[in-house]
Structures are given as C-alpha cells and as structure tokens.
Amino acid sequence: MDATAASGPDGSASEGTAQEIRLEGVSKTYADGTVGVERLDLTFAAGELSVLVGPSGCGKTTTMKMINRVIEPTTGRILLGGEDVTRVDPDKLRRRMGYVIQNVGLFPHQTVRDNVATVPRLLGWDKRRTRARVDELLSTVGLDPAVHGKRYPAQLSGGQRQRAGVARALAADPAVLLMDEPFSAVDPVVRERLQAEFLRLQETVRKTIVFVTHDIEEAVRLGDRIAVMSTGGRVEQFAPPAELLGRPATPFVADFVGADRGLKRLAVTAIGPDDLERPPVVHVADGLADARASLQVHGARWAVVLDDDERLHGWLSADRAVGAGTVGSAARRMEAWVPADATLKTAFSTMLQHEAGWVAVLDGDVFLGVLTPESLHAALRRSVDGTAPETAGAAVPARS
Numbered sequence: 001m002d003a004t005a006a007s008g009p010d011g012s013a014s015e016g017t018a019q020e021i022r023l024e025g026v027s028k029t030y031a032d033g034t035v036g037v038e039r040l041d042l043t044f045a046a047g048e049l050s051v052l053v054g055p056s057g058c059g060k061t062t063t064m065k066m067i068n069r070v071i072e073p074t075t076g077r078i079l080l081g082g083e084d085v086t087r088v089d090p091d092k093l094r095r096r097m098g099y100v101i102q103n104v105g106l107f108p109h110q111t112v113r114d115n116v117a118t119v120p121r122l123l124g125w126d127k128r129r130t131r132a133r134v135d136e137l138l139s140t141v142g143l144d145p146a147v148h149g150k151r152y153p154a155q156l157s158g159g160q161r162q163r164a165g166v167a168r169a170l171a172a173d174p175a176v177l178l179m180d181e182p183f184s185a186v187d188p189v190v191r192e193r194l195q196a197e198f199l200r201l202q203e204t205v206r207k208t209i210v211f212v213t214h215d216i217e218e219a220v221r222l223g224d225r226i227a228v229m230s231t232g233g234r235v236e237q238f239a240p241p242a243e244l245l246g247r248p249a250t251p252f253v254a255d256f257v258g259a260d261r262g263l264k265r266l267a268v269t270a271i272g273p274d275d276l277e278r279p280p281v282v283h284v285a286d287g288l289a290d291a292r293a294s295l296q297v298h299g300a301r302w303a304v305v306l307d308d309d310e311r312l313h314g315w316l317s318a319d320r321a322v323g324a325g326t327v328g329s330a331a332r333r334m335e336a337w338v339p340a341d342a343t344l345k346t347a348f349s350t351m352l353q354h355e356a357g358w359v360a361v362l363d364g365d366v367f368l369g370v371l372t373p374e375s376l377h378a379a380l381r382r383s384v385d386g387t388a389p390e391t392a393g394a395a396v397p398a399r400s
C-alpha cells in the first residue's frame with residue numbers, strides 16, 4: 001500500500017505512534033561504482049533507539065539517508081510500519097521523519113521558534129496549534145520559549161542549538177527520528193549532558209530512532225541495539241550493547257568495541273539480585289553484645305546497621321563491637337549506596353568515590369544487600385560470559 005494513501009489531509013497518518021523500520025536486501029551502489037552498503041537486512045524495532053556505528057566510510061550515513069530517501073537505494077525495500085516506502089512521495093515521507101544532523105542545520109535567518117515550526121507549517125497546522133506545540137517542545141528540550149524562542153541560531157550556544165535541532169525534529173510528532181552524529185559538534189561535557197537529557201526525552205516520546213555515531217561509548221550509552229558496520233556497508237553484528245560487548249560476533253566487532261570492553265560493559269549491566277552479598281544485619285537499638293554474637297555466628301568482620309525503620313544507617317566493624325552500649329553508639333555512618341536499578345558501573349564508581357570497601361544496594365529505603373569488589377568482579381565476569389541473569393540493553397534504568 002502506498003503510505004501516503006493512508007495519510008490524513010496533513011500527511012501525518014503516523015503521528016505519534018512509533019513504527020518499525022525494516023530494511024530488506026537494501027544495497028546502494030553509487031554512480032562511480034562505490035558500494036555504499038551491501039544487501040542490508042535490518043529491523044529497527046518500534047520505539048527503540050538503534051545505533052549504527054563503525055569506521056569512517058562504512059556506510060552509516062548512506063543507510064540512514066536511504067530511510068528518508070535522501071538517497072535512493074539501488075536494490076531492496078524499506079518498510080515503515082509494514083508499508084513499503086520505497087515508492088511513496090519522498091517529501092511526504094520526510095515529514096513523517098524527524099531528522100537531526102551534526103551542526104543541526106537550523107535555518108540561520110529564522111528564529112528558533114520559526115525553525116521548530118517548520119514541519120507543522122508544511123503540514124498546514126493552524127497558528128495556535130503550531131505555537132502551542134513549539135512552546136511545549138522548547139520547554140521539553142530545556143529551552144525557555146520566552147527567552148530562546150525569539151533568538152536566531154547564532155545567538156545560542158552549541159548545546160542549545162543542538163536542543164533546538166531536536167525540538168525541530170520532534171515538532172510534528174514524527175513516527176521516526178533519524179539522527180546523524182547529532183552530538184559530535186559539542187564538547188565532551190555538554191555532549192554527556194545532552195546524551196543524558198536525550199535518554200530521558202526518549203523515555204517519554206518513545207520514538208523509533210536510528211542514530212549514527214563513530215563513538216562506541218556513545219553507542220553503548222544510548223543504544224537499545226547497536227549495529228556495528230564494516231567497510232563496504234556490511235553489518236557485522238546487530239545486538240543489545242551488553243551482548244555486543246560480552247560476545248562480539250566477529251574479530252572486527254571485538255576490535256572495534258575495544259580491549260576495555262569489560263569496563264564498558266559495566267555501564268550497561270544492571271545489578272542482579274544474585275550479585276548481592278548479604279552480610280549480617282544489626283539495628284541501631286540492639287545491644288553491642290548481641291551484635292558481637294551475630295558477627296561471630298556469621299564469621300564476619302563487619303555488619304550492616306539499619307535504623308528502626310529498616311533504613312540504612314551505617315556499619316559496625318568487629319573491633320568496635322566491644323563493651324556494653326548500643327550498636328548506635330559504635331556504628332559508623334555509610335554514604336556509599338546505590339539504588340537497585342543502578343548499573344555495575346555506578347556501583348563501582350560510588351565505591352571509589354567514597355573509598356568504601358562495599359556499597360549498599362537499596363530499593364527505595366529498603367536495604368537489599370551489598371556489593372563488594374569481589375562480587376562486582378564476579379557479576380561482571382558472569383555478564384561477560386553471557387550467563388548473567390539480566391544484562392541489559394533492554395533495561396532502560398540500567399543506562400545511568
């Protein structure tokens with residue numbers, strides 16, 4: 001079916017709903033014989049952020065531009081939400097797809113507000129609806145409509161321009177967002193912030209996103225799935241980050257993700273219940289004699305101390321569990337803790353930051369257990385071996 005046939009008068013049949021993008025046997029050979037990409041079969045799942053990563057010239061941009069038909073495939077089909085879009089009107093198709101590129105491509109002689117309103121205007125939205133949408137989006141991406149809306153792109157910082165670019169791409173609530181190295185023109189600190197904001201935004205909008213980058217760290221941080229491409233436009237592996245880092249399918253992927261993939265993997269591996277150690281637990285109001293007995297029974301050198309409401313208070317070492325008095329009088333406070341949905345990387349850096357020998361894992365206020373350097377290592381090992389209970393490209397909270 002021709003996708004445009006299903007469109008409303010404003011060409012926005014797909015408004016709001018994320019759609020799957022499927023590439024079937026897609027190749028691109030340029031006029032001079034250069035093979036841009038070769039027989040790609042890829043499915044970008046609806047509502048997922050898929051990253052294309054690989055060395056310069058491997059065909060990432062070619063792949064992305066074929067999706068919105070800026071480049072026409074030589075062979076194959078591209079299906080958007082099940083509809084073959086290789087034959088629909090490219091202009092209409094592009095209005096269903098947000099597009100963000102490096103250096104944004106904002107129109108320099110238009111205000112931020114007018115830039116963001118581009119596609120709604122093309123779709124014939126009335127002024128009031130357009131204005132409301134533009135204001136809403138500017139706020140969503142962290143720009144003040146009253147302040148930044150009337151500025152020109154040159155009057156914004158690099159990070160603000162990038163945010164305006166994302167707002168413009170989202171303006172007509174497209175089914176799909178295509179992003180070609182959108183954060184590479186800003187410095188590393190701003191980039192990290194934009195990445196974090198962008199992940200939060202994706203939590204809300206849940207678009208089908210195809211994201212191109214050179215940077216494997218960025219890919220691991222953002223991607224639900226990552227396609228590693230090699231020269232000649234071949235997909236070496238298309239998998240969730242944890243799987244890619246833990247079980248690279250080819251030597252090329254192993255090389256590309258780098259020798260320190262164990263460390264990168266920490267960033268995408270969630271703490272699992274089996275990773276936790278459970279040291280003896282005592283309470284602030286307990287007597288020290290009872291605490292001593294508990295430590296002896298467990299053969300432990302220290303115990304976790306909880307308050308009357310079962311919240312983490314601190315810890316008690318065996319050498320302080322002497323004499324009379326209460327646990328509260330001898331316990332030391334403990335600041336090193338992480339929420340249960342943190343990643344192993346967060347746990348590790350919390351431990352380093354507090355120079356602690358362990359880190360508590362809490363579910364809300366409730367104490368679940370602790371991670372030690374040994375249990376962290378075991379968790380990482382297990383996850384790299386592929387036997388972790390859950391590693392997760394899938395687990396969104398795991399990407400902190």
Ligand SMILES: Nc1ncnc2c1ncn2[C@@H]1O[C@H](COP(=O)(O)OP(=O)(O)OP(=O)(O)O)[C@@H](O)[C@H]1O
Binds near residue numbers: 037058061214
């Ligand atoms: N118009 C063109 N004519 C001929 N060859 C082209 C054309 N555009 C791209 N290519 C070639 O196709 C291959 C893939 O290019 P593409 O831009 O898709 O790579 P990329 O992975 O996005 O690279 P980069 O990371 O450097 O942006 C390269 O060999 C490139 O030189």
